Amino acid sequence: MAAIYEGVRCTHLDVNAQWLPLHHDMGLVGLLAGLAVGTEHHLWSPEAFIKRPVEWLHKFAQLGATIYTGPNFSYARMLARVRDEDVARLDLRKWRVAFNGAEPIEPACLAGFIERFAPAGFAPETMLCVYGMAEATLAVSFPALGSAPLIRQFERASLNDHGRAVESRGTSAGVRALACVGRPVAGLEIRIVNRDDRAVLPDGQVGMIEVRGRSVMANYCGRTPEASGISPEGWFSTGDLGFMDQTGLYVTGRLKEMAIVNGRNYYPQDVELLAAKLPGIYQGHVVAVSHPVEERIVVLCEVDAGTEPGKVADAIKGAVREAMALTSLEVHPCAPRSLPRTTSGKFQRARARELWSKGQLGLAPRVHVAVDAVEGA
Numbered sequence: 001m002a003a004i005y006e007g008v009r010c011t012h013l014d015v016n017a018q019w020l021p022l023h024h025d026m027g028l029v030g031l032l033a034g035l036a037v038g039t040e041h042h043l044w045s046p047e048a049f050i051k052r053p054v055e056w057l058h059k060f061a062q063l064g065a066t067i068y069t070g071p072n073f074s075y076a077r078m079l080a081r082v083r084d085e086d087v088a089r090l091d092l093r094k095w096r097v098a099f100n101g102a103e104p105i106e107p108a109c110l111a112g113f114i115e116r117f118a119p120a121g122f123a124p125e126t127m128l129c130v131y132g133m134a135e136a137t138l139a140v141s142f143p144a145l146g147s148a149p150l151i152r153q154f155e156r157a158s159l160n161d162h163g164r165a166v167e168s169r170g171t172s173a174g175v176r177a178l179a180c181v182g183r184p185v186a187g188l189e190i191r192i193v194n195r196d197d198r199a200v201l202p203d204g205q206v207g208m209i210e211v212r213g214r215s216v217m218a219n220y221c222g223r224t225p226e227a228s229g230i231s232p233e234g235w236f237s238t239g240d241l242g243f244m245d246q247t248g249l250y251v252t253g254r255l256k257e258m259a260i261v262n263g264r265n266y267y268p269q270d271v272e273l274l275a276a277k278l279p280g281i282y283q284g285h286v287v288a289v290s291h292p293v294e295e296r297i298v299v300l301c302e303v304d305a306g307t308e309p310g311k312v313a314d315a316i317k318g319a320v321r322e323a324m325a326l327t328s329l330e331v332h333p334c335a336p337r338s339l340p341r342t343t344s345g346k347f348q349r350a351r352a353r354e355l356w357s358k359g360q361l362g363l364a365p366r367v368h369v370a371v372d373a374v375e376g377a
Contacts, residue, residue, distance in 0.1 A: 003185035003215065004033040007142045008097045008128070010067065012038035015094075017065035019049035019056065024342075026102050029138040030069045039067070046345070049074065053081045061090045061120075069099040072106055073345045075113045080283065082116070093121035097145075101130040103346045104251070104269050107151045107177040114149075124148035131181035131251060135236055137215040141190060141249050143182030150180040150247060156324070159252060160265040163206035165243050174323065176270060180248040188213035191235065192244055195255065198231065203245040206252055210235040257349055259290035259297050261328045266297060268349060274323055275299055275316045280307040282336040289353040296328040300352055300361065302336045309333035338362035 004010070016034045018041070020027030034041055042063055049056045057078060060068065075098075100110070114124050125148050131141045143150070156176040158166040168175045184190045191200055192207040201207040212234045219228040229237035241258070242251040253267040260266075268288035276284035282302035289298050299320075303312050313331035320326050338361055340351045355361040 001029065001033040001036050003187055004029070004139050005037050007139070007185050008067070008145055010034060010037055010039060010097075012040075014039045014066045015042070015063055016040065016067040016069075017042045017044075017060045017063055018069055019044040019046050020069060021046055025134040025138050026069055026071075026099075026132075030099070034067070050077070050345070053078050054083075054086050057082060057090065058086075060095075061092055064094045066094050067097045067099075068095065069101075071102040071345055072100055072104065072109055075100060076106065076109045076284065079109060079113050079116055084116075087117060087120050090117070090120035092117060095122060095126055098122075098127050099130055100127060101132055101181075104253070105129050105179045105181070106273065107149075107179050108273075110149050110151065110179060129179045129181050131249060133238060135217045135238070136188065136211055136213070137217075139185045139215075140188060140211055141182045141184050143180060143248065151177055152180070152247075152250075153177050156270065159206060160267065160270075165204040165206065165245065165250070178250045178252065180250055182248045184211075184213075187215060190244065190249060192242065193235075193237075198235070198237075201243075204243055206241055206243045208255065209238045209240045209242045209249070209251065211238060212236065257289070259288075261295045261297065261326065266324065266326060268297070270324060271297060271299060271320055271326075271329075274319045275301055278312065278315045278319060280304055280312040280315070285336075285339055285347075287339050287347045287349055287352045289349050289356075291330065292353065292357055296330055297326065298353070298356065299329060299331045300334055300339060300356055301331065302339055303333040305336070307333075332356060332361075335362040 016039050018027060018030065022028050022031060031041060044056060110127060114127060125146050127149050128143060129149050132138045133140060153168045153175045155166045155168045156174050158164045159176060189212045191210050193200055193210055195208050216236050219225045219230060239255055240251055241253050241255055242249060253269060257268050258265055271288035272286045275281060275286040280303055282304050285302040287300045291298050299316055303309055312333055316331050317329055320329055340348045342348060
């Protein structure tokens with residue numbers, strides 16, 4: 001808690017407004033960190049935000065709230081639902097910390113949110129892209145307070161296939177943008193290691209993210225430290241992949257979610273971001289998972305009512321093929337609001353794959369995108 005409130009200089013003069021449930025780590029620890037210094041808190045149910053983000057944001061502004069904590073999807077939802085005429089009636093000048101964490105951070109969403117709400121007084125340096133997990137009692141890394149989000153572009157093929165962060169100046173489809181999530185909070189250490197022998201990797205090399213420090217758990221309940229992924233020296237293996245350099249930490253994805261197709265590595269986020277922007281996708285809701293048996297990626301996407309599922313599937317296949325040279329793809333359009341989420345709004349990829357494999361996902365008319373026998377053929 002001290003690492004959090006000291007990291008953002010939280011005091012009793014701050015006003016925290018949140019809708020994350022208190023049985024979620026981000027909601028609970030964020031609340032406790034504020035209470036430790038006497039911060040005023042206002043709590044809503046998740047439904048209040050999900051159903052009426054415009055109304056929620058107006059109340060946030062009326063309270064003169066200074067701190068908000070939410071996953072990336074919450075910023076995307078405000079960006080999609082709050083119109084320019086709504087922004088004109090907002091005063092967000094007191095908002096000084098907007099924690100963005102708990103799920104992959106989309107650089108395009110960051111840029112769009114900052115631009116949309118700038119007329120209301122939202123400053124770029126208010127957005128704080130952070131990294132954390134329950135096993136570390138939440139906070140792991142913060143960027144420097146008062147700095148705008150650092151977004152950099154890297155060559156996707158180098159990240160995926162060679163595990164090297166090669167910066168790119170271009171804007172082509174082969175580029176992946178990543179947000180820096182800063183440096184370790186007080187009391188914690190971060191290192192990047194090889195997945196096999198836990199050898200420490202140099203700057204710019206993608207590997208497993210490990211953390212160590214006072215707030216990291218001793219072990220999972222009922223398991224030994226070794227079975228919990230904790231080394232004798234106290235390093236916890238997070239299961240996340242990423243790299244570090246002189247600017248800070250960059251998270252590239254989850255190891256268990258990475259798909260291998262014909263010897264090449266693919267992050268599901270890359271496929272999801274490409275598909276989510278296409279016409280016919282309901283509110284950008286897309287989940288990409290590896291096929292449980294074959295070497296291919298399965299795309300589960302919610303489609304708008306009245307949309308032709310076949311056209312959506314073809315558009316996804318074309319966009320992914322052009323950007324990633326990936327053709328071993330299977331697309332299944334789903335009914336709106338059918339993809340499973342956590343209580344904080346994150347899509348549950350493993351659960352979605354399980355429901356899809358059992359035929360329990362509320363699918364729209366099933367569409368099978370042709371799968372090429374040879375990658376790139």
